[in-house]
Amino acid sequence: MTNSGSGARHYWCLRHHRVEDDSNSCPAKYQLGPYATAEEAAHGLEKVRERNEKWDSDDARWSGEDN
Secondary structure: OOOOOOOOOOEOOOOOEEEEOOOOOOOOEEEEEEEEOOOHHHOHHHHHHHHHHHHHHHHHHHOOOOO
């Protein structure tokens, strides 16, 4: 996460499938973030998928299942 200096934080809401900010955000259990920009928040789920795929690949390689 980077800080743009504006102080505004943005989140991806897992309940509403939209970007929210501090003024209209759902409880933390429904959030990904915080992100410095709305653009970063909009790609929050994509980032989660990318990380999960990498971790799954790393796990398979670690356990020797990557044949």
